[in-house]
Amino acid sequence: MIVAAAGSGVRMGLPHPKQFHDLEGKPLLARTLDILHRLDFLSGAVVVAPQAFVAWAQDLVETVNPPCPVRVVAGGRERQDSVRNGLDALPSRCRWVCIHDGVRPFASPQLFRRTLAGAQKTGAAICACPAVDTVKLVRDGLVETTLNRRRVWLVQTPQVFRRDVLTAAYDRTLQEGLSATDDAALVERCGVSVAVVEGERTNVKITCPEDLHWAAAYWKEIARGGPPPGHSDVIREPKTMEDAEGRNP
Numbered sequence: 390m391i392v393a394a395a396g397s398g399v400r401m402g403l404p405h406p407k408q409f410h411d412l413e414g415k416p417l418l419a420r421t422l423d424i425l426h427r428l429d430f431l432s433g434a435v436v437v438a439p440q441a442f443v444a445w446a447q448d449l450v451e452t453v454n455p456p457c458p459v460r461v462v463a464g465g466r467e468r469q470d471s472v473r474n475g476l477d478a479l480p481s482r483c484r485w486v487c488i489h490d491g492v493r494p495f496a497s498p499q500l501f502r503r504t505l506a507g508a509q510k511t512g513a514a515i516c517a518c519p520a521v522d523t524v525k526l527v528r529d530g531l532v533e534t535t536l537n538r539r540r541v542w543l544v545q546t547p548q549v550f551r552r553d554v555l556t557a558a559y560d561r562t563l564q565e566g567l568s569a570t571d572d573a574a575l576v577e578r579c580g581v582s583v584a585v586v587e588g589e590r591t592n593v594k595i596t597c598p599e600d601l602h603w604a605a606a607y608w609k610e611i612a613r614g615g616p617p618p619g620h621s622d623v624i625r626e627p628k629t630m631e632d633a634e635g636r637n638p
């Protein structure tokens with residue numbers, strides 16, 4: 390498992406990277422690493438942290454006390470540079486690689502298992518939720534077109550890859566100077582079919598200040614004994630208007 394946690398959190402606007410910000414008494418990254426306690430199939434993990442925070446992240450890992458060996462390495466300028474560093478630090482025996490954002494603390498263990506099972510079919514899998522808003526392409530402040538929402542999926546992590554597939558994609562990325570905002574995009578360019586499994590609407594990537602407010606409120610709800618993350622799964626659109634009758638008048 391690679392936990393990508395080497396970003397600087399520009400959109401969050403804090404004086405420190407958001408993964409080290411407090412979420413109800415624990416740093417956000419510690420909340421994410423706590424998930425490791427519920428993943429019994431892991432042989433090890435690499436946490437990728439900003440160069441200046443490697444020692445800090447190491448201390449944090451010790452506090453979490455994960456059930457498998459965890460290394461901390463320094464990240465790079467872009468997310469894909471950080472993941473590459475994580476990939477290079479994985480133990481040689483590791484055959485499947487799960488990549489998770491350090492700022493998605495609400496991913497459920499079932500989501501990890503589902504994504505791993507999906508990857509075992511094709512060599513690569515992502516989790517994603519169908520778009521629930523109307524989606525338009527916009528150029529220069531004007532609508533260019535409205536997309537068919539049924540085909541638009543909002544992608545999350547975890548993403549799982551066979552190690553050789555991911556390594557080949559990263560080698561090509563380096564050779565050709567490619568860039569992408571997720572790891573699956575690099576694998577897609579190598580012609581590998583990427584399976585899509587159902588994501589969780591509560592598996593939010595904490596990105597902007599309002600996400601922190603939501604995360605604190607959601608954490609309190611869980612701590613009070615509310616439904617655990619992942620419970621609501623995906624809200625499906627009715628496939629036909631007939632399906633909708635009586636349900637969504």
Ligand SMILES: Nc1ccn([C@@H]2O[C@H](COP(=O)(O)OP(=O)(O)OP(=O)(O)O)[C@@H](O)[C@H]2O)c(=O)n1
Binds near residue numbers: 395397467
């Ligand atoms: N060079 C980078 C950039 C991002 N990430 C990680 O990738 C995940 C998703 O990235 P994002 O939410 O965009 O985080 P930041 O890059 O920190 O945010 P921003 O784009 O607002 O600066 C985060 O866990 C982040 O720490 C990383 O490991 N290395």
Ligand SMILES: C[C@](O)(CO)[C@H](O)COP(=O)(O)O
Binds near residue numbers: 468545572
């Ligand atoms: C990998 C990711 O979390 C999937 O949603 C996302 O693409 C990361 O993007 P960001 O640009 O680093 O926010």
